[in-house]
Amino acid sequence: MNRIFSPEFFLILAAFLWGGTFVAIKLALESVPPFFFIAIRFWIAGLAILLIYRKNLFQKGNLKRSVWFPSLLTAICVFSGYAFQTLGLVYTTATQSGFITGAYVIFVPILQILVEKKLPAFRTWIAVVVVLFGLFLISQNDSQWSGLLEQLRFSKGDLLTLASAFFFAVYIILIDIFSKKIQEKQFVSFQILFTAALATVVFPFELIFFTSEGQSLRFDSYFWMGVIYTSLFATILTTQLHTRFQKAVSPTRAGILFSLEPVFSFILAYLILGERLSSIGALGSALVLFGILLSEMGKWNQRKE
Numbered sequence: 455m456n457r458i459f460s461p462e463f464f465l466i467l468a469a470f471l472w473g474g475t476f477v478a479i480k481l482a483l484e485s486v487p488p489f490f491f492i493a494i495r496f497w498i499a500g501l502a503i504l505l506i507y508r509k510n511l512f513q514k515g516n517l518k519r520s521v522w523f524p525s526l527l528t529a530i531c532v533f534s535g536y537a538f539q540t541l542g543l544v545y546t547t548a549t550q551s552g553f554i555t556g557a558y559v560i561f562v563p564i565l566q567i568l569v570e571k572k573l574p575a576f577r578t579w580i581a582v583v584v585v586l587f588g589l590f591l592i593s594q595n596d597s598q599w600s601g602l603l604e605q606l607r608f609s610k611g612d613l614l615t616l617a618s619a620f621f622f623a624v625y626i627i628l629i630d631i632f633s634k635k636i637q638e639k640q641f642v643s644f645q646i647l648f649t650a651a652l653a654t655v656v657f658p659f660e661l662i663f664f665t666s667e668g669q670s671l672r673f674d675s676y677f678w679m680g681v682i683y684t685s686l687f688a689t690i691l692t693t694q695l696h697t698r699f700q701k702a703v704s705p706t707r708a709g710i711l712f713s714l715e716p717v718f719s720f721i722l723a724y725l726i727l728g729e730r731l732s733s734i735g736a737l738g739s740a741l742v743l744f745g746i747l748l749s750e751m752g753k754w755n756q757r758k759e
């Protein structure tokens with residue numbers, strides 16, 4: 455393969471597309487409420503999936519409980535992760551959301567204690583402490599160094615986004631368990647369709663409160679760009695890139711490349727939304743990124759390449 459268009463290039467492209475979702479969602483939420491956006495996003499992705507895999511998706515063998523039930527459990531975690539992330543973006547910046555969401559890699563080894571009954575490496579515990587301190591500094595992005603402890607506060611958006619990171623970590627654990635038992639096409643497809651269905655159940659209740667506050671749905675360019683970008687590019691395309699090219703590189707390298715996602719979210723938020731990080735927020739973001747890289751290296755060093 456051409457050196458420029460190597461597998462690493464396509465994995466970086468996937469990280470870039472994921473990083474752009476924070477800006478796209480932030481803009482779209484000015485026009486529609488969070489759960490309405492999630493529902494439309496995943497129904498568009500679901501329809502695209504139905505077109506791509508229409509020949510074999512609903513064959514008799516694929517409708518067994520052993521296929522759809524694990525997909526449903528995984529979709530609940532996906533929906534919860536995106537729900538808390540999208541709600542958090544109503545109250546926090548795309549930059550802070552990107553770095554806090556990236557902390558999911560810290561929750562994964564901790565959750566594996568419950569699954570595998572095995573303590574993570576010492577390096578992972580160091581990474582946990584570094585990331586937690588970095589998250590604290592990011593949450594104080596609008597504070598000043600002088601009197602930092604007196605100004606101590608955690609915004610609603612940061613806490614909601616941290617909850618989303620936890621659910622994304624649970625999602626990764628479930629993927630690791632179920633992906634060995636279910637064919638990839640069916641597993642991914644049912645996840646997307648179930649996530650769309652869950653959002654559809656919730657958003658009518660949200661819509662009542664949204665319109666009762668005098669706000670109205672606006673199907674403007676921000677909304678359409680947001681749903682098309684997140685559903686087709688940041689869901690369908692990234693899934694294909696991830697699946698096809700990660701097998702060509704080592705897990706260590708893939709983990710490091712995916713850690714670029716919050717960096718891309720900050721760059722795009724800076725260029726498009728004009729968001730800024732204070733010196734406190736910048737230090738916190740650097741610590742989170744360092745902790746993510748440290749965690750990835752420690753985790754994958756225990757696995758066979």
